[in-house]
Amino acid sequence: MNQKKESRIWLDEMITLLPLALMAFFYYGVHFAVMAAVCIFTGLAAEFAALRLMHREFTADDLMCTSDALIIALMFPAVMDYKIAFLAVLFGSVVAKNVFGGRRNMIFSPAAAAYVFTLTSWGRELLMYPSPHAHTGIAEKAKDLVVSASHTFNMTGKMEYSDFEILMGNFSGPCGAVSIMLLVIAAAMLIFRKDISAGAFIGTISGTAVFAFITPMIADRSDSVKYSLVTNMVLFAAIYIVSDRRTAPKKSYYAFFYGFFIAVASYILIITTAQENTIVLATVLFTPAAMGFRMLEHKIEQAEKEQAKEEAAR
Amino acid sequence: MFLVNDLIALLAANLIFSQALGTSTLFAAAASRKDLVRTAVTITLFTTIGSLGAWGIDNILPRPMKNYVSLICYTVIVGILYAGFLTVLYFMGSAKFRKYKKYIHISAFNCAVMGTLFTVSGRAADLHRTRDVLCYLGGGIEAGIGFIIAALILAAAYRKLTSEKVPESFRGFPAMLIYLGIISMAVYALN
Amino acid sequence: MKNTRNSVFDGILGDNMVLSSLMMISPVIICGDTLKNALALIFAFTSITFISMLIGSFVPKKLPYTARIIIYAAISSLVYIPVRFAAEGFYPESIERIGIYYPLLAVNSLIVLQSEAKFYRMKRSRMIGSLVFYILGFDAVMLITGFVRELFAYGTINSRIVSIDTLISGLGKPFGGFIFLGLMCGVYRCIRSAFRAKNRNMS
DSSP: OOHHHHHHHHHHHHHHHHHHHHHHHHHHOHHHHHHHHHHHHHHHHHHHHHHHHTTOOOOGGGGHHHHHHHHHHHHSOTTOOHHHHHHHHHIIIIITTGGGTGGGGOOSOHHHHHHHHHHHHSHHHHHOBOOTTOOOOSSOOOOSOBOOHHHHHHHHSOOOSOHHHHHHTOSSSSTTTOOHHHHHHHHHHHHHTTOBOHHHHHHHHHHHHHHHHHSOSSSOHHHHHHHHHHSTTHHHHIIIIITBTTTSOSSHHHHHHHHHHHHHHHHHHHHHHOOSOHHHHHHHHTHHHHHHHHHHHHHHHHHHHHHHHHHHHO | OHHHHHHHHHHHTOTTTTTOTTHHHHHHHTTSHHHHHHHHHHHHHHHHHHHHHHHHHHHHSOGGGHHHHHHHHHHHHHHHHHHHHHHHHHHTOHHHHHHHHHHHHHHHSSHHHHHHHHHHHHHHHHTTOTTOHHHHHHHHHHHHHHHHHHHHHHHHHHHHHTSTTSOTTTTTHHHHHHHHHHHHHHHHHHO | OHHHHHHHHTTTTTTOTTTTTOTTHHHHHHHTTSHHHHHHHHHHHHHHHHHHHHHHTTSOTTSOHHHHHHHHHHHHHHHHHHHHHHHHHHOHHHHHHHTTHHHHGGGOHIIIIIHHHTGGGSOHHHHHHHHHHHHHHHHHHHHHHHHHHHHHHHSEETTEEOOOSSOOGGGGSHHHHHHHHHHHHHHHHHHHHHHHHHHHHHO
């Protein structure tokens, strides 16, 4: 991936993330906007400081830290404590990214690592959400929090929202990961612009759909497929985490299987443990597999080059 | 589906990710992929056969003495295995002895092997299965396989963790610790 | 003379056994989450390692390497018995929490491997000096780890509540230990290389 492309990817990602953020602001009010700002500025400051310590200059390509920070904000409940959001972004930027050399040597998706970090330290704060249209002020404490629609679906197999509400994101859950219509548009745009790995995205979606059909969570197979795709942040994570070009295998063929395996593992975790948003956990756990795929690609490329050389020599 | 579930369970009970046992040995062997795999296999041999020894000891030792005397008994078991494996290797030929003895040396007395014996023994006591040899044998094999999985996970990232792109202060061991920490965090979140 | 003095003190900064060679990290990662645990581990590690290595230095070098290693492990396992008796009096709660990591201290790499590779090649008086600093190096890391993790994970210092409003409970978990130790290791290397660069410039 050349440098120019990385800053272009950032721009495209931000274009798709901003409508999600606007939607979250519309549903949940100013608390979300401040939380997103805290995340972005923390990400920017952490990246800047880390690059200074590594004696590197901050360039346009390093702006990816802001899209990572916004992805983290969109995976949180809109009323998340600012300090927790700050610590999560700091963890994602410093521990999961810059300690390993930053964007030149990515191992984990910073957003996925930050989410898992928050889940393990502040699980209750992360998994209790405000209802849509329950606006929270800047300094207000969140009240009347509810469990997510994903949690209810995982536990009971029931989804009490109409298709229109689901499309518009009018149900409780992570503030940016529920606007399904916007996410579908974002996926189409990012795939069309080659900003995300199409193979990994298709693999994730087809893995979830196939397994939701073969081993449905509810009696109606088509509903099982539909709800499995729109709940548990599957669509959001498929776009912004699993298909992240910095960590997914490069070739679509391998990326497809990478995404497929993540989706299968995540689906099995949901039906066996009823845990929410397992796709993010599965992505972190499949990081070694992604690196294994990349090594394999590298070896195949080298073998092909050597073969081409030998043939040319003949 | 059951296979994926079993794999997840194996990860959750992994002696490195959940108990940090044998991490130093894993890092010591990480420099070469061959060394890593061979060390992991040798450790599996030690944990599996050693667990059988632990079963014998646990059934002989009276309960009040266990906290104090188990360690010396397990040390004797590992010592016998250590000498035994080296002897067997010696009789397999001098070339093989020279090539493989280092794996036995680094695998004998470490937290992975000794820790497994204590863990297996503790689990058998909790489940009231101290007389069940299969419980010990299973625990020993599981620990060994867990070590192999951790070795593979580390091997996949080794090149990146020791790359020149990693800041000098964090290159190698510190990056490996943080990498295993993040994987361990995801494993913990599964529970 | 200066070099000799430096190498005796190496165990604390120049070649800290935990931060430099990652020896004995399991107890630090798993049990180093409170100051009380840290103190109990320090007590056991210090007494077992010092006494065992002192006794082990009398083992004849004529014996085969494998036999010597087994004897060192056996000596420390025997030294463990009275240390455990004493620890149960001093730190009864911590012993319970530390569990299997307590006996594991007795078969640590300093006794089993480093004794042969480093310490028993020195004269006894010098070995004792060097060993003391290696042990102090472990103790210092254990104390810092226990203090910081207890403070930020549980909001206490030696079980006394202090006012911290956002606790990072993950820091008290095994993965928190891995990550904290990794970061500490990186910072330690940074400080060490800065010291070395300064010394080089001065000389």
